[in-house]
Amino acid sequence: MSEQVMGPEARAALERARLGEVARRRESYTRLEQVAELDRSAVAEVTGDRSTERLLEELWRISAAEARRAVAESRDLCPRRSLLGEALPPRLPCTATVAASGEIGPAHIAIIRATMRRLDGVEGLPAHAWADAEQALADEATRWGPRGLQAVADRLLAHLDPDGDEPPEEARSRDDELLVTRRRNGTLLFRGRMGDPVDGEAFLEVIDGLATRCGPEDQRELALRRVDGLKDLVADARSPRGIAGDTTGPDPDGRPEGDGEVPTALLPEPRRADPAEGASRVERPGRALLTITIDHRWLRQALGERGGYGLLDSGARVHPATARRWACDAEIIPVVLGSRSEPLDVGRTRRTATDAIRRALDLRDGGCAFPGCARRPRRCQAHHVDHWLDGGDTALDNMCLLCSFHHQLIHHGHWTTRMIDGRPWFTPPWVIDPDRRPRPGGRPRVPT
Template identity: 30%
Template sequence: MDTTDLDQALDGYGQLLETLQPTDAEACRRIDGAALRAVIEQETQVLIGLRRALQDTADPRLALELLAAAKRIQDECTRMSLVAADRLAATNAHQLEAEELNELRVQPADTTRAARRASGRSCFKDPAELLASWLKISYAKAKRMMLDASDLIGRRDPAGQPVPPRFPHLGQLLDDPKVSPEAVCETSKKISRREPEDTTFEGTPTEPTLLDNSGIAVEERAAQILHDELTEKEAEKKIGSLITIASSHPETSTAAALCRGMYRRQTSNPQVVEFVLRVGLLEAEMLDSLIAQANNPKTQAGQRARQNPGHSGTAQGSDSLPEQPQLPDFLPPEAAGARWEPEAPQMRVSPPERALNALLELLGTSGEDAGRRRIEPEVIVHMKLDDLRNLAGAHGRTAHGVDLPPGELRKLLCDAKIIPAVFGGRGELLDFGRAKRLVPPSLRKAVLARDRGCLVPGCTTPPERVEIHHIKSHADGGDTSLENSGPGCDAHHTAYDLGIIKVIFQDGLPWVILPKHIDPEQKPRRNTYWGEDG
């Protein structure tokens, strides 16, 4: 498509849109199959023309414009898919006659006449089966689309009358341009897995049953989080924690859900043995700390974790290993993105391998490991002052975002190795363990106890990997104190120093102001990925 063709496509596209403004029900009826296909064809030609016209652009601004346009189109496609799935269910599309479906494959729908429906048994058992066949996807995926539409767009009762969606607050976000509809759908899926099956169509009304501690529906709280958070990563973390806490209440949990242990799993690979490890909340926090330390290449522990047993020729601190014997590809399906490459002369030690090496080092007590300093997991628990006064109902949160219910919290406070960080109502640090004075290691722990991780919203760098930043630089007279310190990962620490990200103090806490292209509101923010302040 040349420039002239693109101009013609744009003109034709504009004329079509003028005739298809659905301002009322009558306007909607004027959209027939031919008009719909014409719009889609013109739109497709416009998009193809834009892509080809810009595929060799040397202007990075146009590349960003194209990227933003692609995201908007993708978001609208998600909304259109949900609306289409809802209409398939509402119109019982699976009852269409076979010949009607055959014609629809090759020519636009003739909406001047009524749709022909099968007089006897239809070709498909339900709308999801038709959807799966029409889009050439699995039935499970098609069924999930239908359920998403039911949860977010609308449902029907046994008489076929419309009923509000099961998750109305999430459904309202679908048209919010600031919220990704994919994130809304993913949140809906997560909540629906913990809810009873929706039986509204069978005559038994079903409403959300999953409530937070204050009695508010989790889907309402989740919708508010999606609307308020600056990054999807922060929202995902908060919503995951919200769902976990609400669904792990003693009244709803099963014994199997709380079972700990190590289970040997069957595998087709004779070269390795697989285990499934289920641990408690405190143990999970210790393992998180262990893994984060093993992933830090700047420490001796991190360098040792990059050496696999039996490969003494590997240089300390290297991410590479000597050539490995050729083994068949039997990686477990959950090893996302991993694959065996026997042709590669060097193999990098993957994060799962580093975690395993750190765990084995923790257990090593004899042989060449004897007397060697091992990784020591560190657990910091974030609490409010009121929690200490009411341990019966207190909740705590670890540095890695693990929520600790009252029972686990009381056990932790009996352990001398646990560092309790106590906060006031505004999240300001009141006390940090039993330290009487702050020396550099204690200062680092105090800063991380207060801020938990990098200050930039959405940053997921583990606390063990962040650096401590002088908010007022040492060269300008800034002192090394809790009131002049804030954590940042490698990349964001540099952004602090360059002034790209500003750090300010408010109410005893450091906040960041992001660049305008990231946050047009220029609102002071804190990273809540690891949990709420205080």
Template identity: 30%
Template sequence: MDMEEAGPADAALAAARSAFARLVSVVDGGGLDHLDDAGLLGFWQQLEELRNQLPVVEHRLIRDAQARDLASVYCTGRLSRLMTSMLRISGGEAARRVRAADQLGDRTSMLGEPVPPVRPALAAAQRAGEVNPEQVDIICRGLARVDRVGYDPATIAAGEASLTGHARAFGPADLQTCVNRFVDTLEPDGSRPEEELQADRRMVELRQLRDGSWRGELRLTGAAGAKLQAVLGPLAKPRISTGVTAAGRPVEELDPRTYPQRMHDALEDACDRLLRSGSLPDSGGTPATVIVTLKVNDLINRTGCGTTSDGTRLSTAAVLRLAEQAEVIPAVLNDAGAVLALGRAKRIATKEQTLALYARDGGCSFPGCGQRPEWCERHHIIAWADDGPTDLTNLTLVCRYHHHQFWSRGWTCRINDDGLPEWTPPRHVDRHQRPLINQRILTAHGGYGTAA
């Protein structure tokens, strides 16, 4: 753009870029060498203040983009989607910036009159460079949990001012503690029923991290919390694996998982059950389905990763394990990215086969496990990915814990000549590696084999 056509904002931006280029040149040329330790730290803090002030400009950009409805102009539907495309940032970062602009940006009334920001104290601190975007987001998200009907606006405003003061002194982790304390101790309007307050506070947030894992936060009503605990409690109980030494002495392996890990596994178990049930509503005209894309060489060699439709990366081994329990369609690509095949949607046993497994195994077939059949998964003894058939002669019921633990602990399984699942322990459990059959199965089928 020619300088004659440039407006004041363009000229100011050009001047800022020129000044920044000069700063980079000075620093690269040893401009910091004359500073002592305190001076170097002071320069660093001033640079951080400048960085903290940059969102003030972006707040206005976002407000103007919303007023012009740029999302519709560029056919993206939402402004955050336009930002992810235009600025090459993540969806989460775009949402954070929009959320900050809505809370800290200047506003106008229906008559075009200026209106203060929703969070004026926090906005003033950011304009002064005293708080950073991460701190702003922590405070905004915390206040959003209680800034609603039934709470005293004056109390919310006082909390905002107090938390802004804390942000000037504390880092994100300590600030989050302050926010949580404020939210948890806030006294709501006593005229509202407790159930109504719980309903207003209910929330579940999930976000994907850069490493592919997920992190979330939840606050449940009393009823929802009781239901979730009733579902996860039985699934999260510690499991004990048992075996027999060469001398005939029983050996027990205690569950190595922590309580939070057991609760995580219980939640995943509950999701597996729901996916297997076929009761989820259709999505896009097809039943709720996990679609995973992976390269053909990775599938053949059991290496590399597949990618789900939401961008989650899963190892090929994890994809194949998931396909045993959920509705999964592997889309196999060649090195050029062309689809070679759209795999089978399911490799799980039919309803009739499952009922037959219930009758034969009566629950988890791993030695010493008493888990009920309804809480078990169907395990292919020869892996389905290795062309193992989905037949009763290649299937057994295993609880989630043993399904995901037995291989790494050195156990193997087979169907014996009597048609019953038997497990061979590792040498550190029994150096003779004598096959074991769950006592429940032996009792139900006449007591053949070695019990455990």
């Protein structure tokens, strides 16, 4: 319903719902303050309980896990006392402030606490960097849902602890499996796992490429389109030419095609169906077409000192040595922004995004740019912030990725979009945020 025609009853209901959630979150913080008071006063010693956690189990009739979580959160978010009895601020003071105001909920708190515990173990991290990280997370939590905040936290950890959680150099093949069960009626059931994130990325590139809708009349669910794509892949494998259909073979020197250094020259031609053959044509998958973003220094030092990683489109990390290995067999697209060989601004000469702009959008936005949406780039469309028909340019600084749902929402809803410092920002309607505060879109950045 348009906010211009929304009646007073609907507005009042929305406001009651918003204030009700704020009140519940404030009450949750009040509960933590009560736990902290019991803990500081050592009431458990008076009652004969072993700990404050055990006391809470009996007092509130809650589980041991819930009691442990309540005590741990109270020690992070409520004022403390030193061994000498001196009053101390909360361990996470900024998080405590927004939690007490009701701006964030339990899921936000859990993400911030887990992130800060990880940073506790980073050797050599300055105290001011730790404090800045906690303040940044608390601030971002007031603008993002739990999923968006987790993405911010992941990138913050990657920035402050680049060597932490190093991806495996090679996949552990013993962890890979594909279990197939045939029932008596001929039905097949699948269950499988791939340990190497690059293998998983290649698998999705092929399957989701084959699962693309054939047109607006194709109303199949994604799961059905994927299994139909797998059937097409099997049928292609059984054809006389086999699954690859590659007739190039080795070069005259006898080296396998693609062997050698990481390709950095011309980009491969886009894989598009011939319109004359119809939309239902299924292309052969061929070799994997992947985009791996990695610092050139890390790539060169892959076989040497430890450190660094590559990023797939999905955000998964891969070891530099793995990137080098895959560069021998796959068509790796080097992401070069603003180079002379790939102009990123084509102005008014065409309406649709070029391949270069599309790849830059994939890297910058990381998928649907709408705040909180996790749709991957391959499921998104390139949207003009200032519409092309209204004079907007087909350029990186005037475009963002949107999934079909949010693309329609922007064009027909009451959200507004604008570019600020090369990044899309989205302003919600009054029904979502009475203050209409702009929200950053695209891939969450490390706060500065």
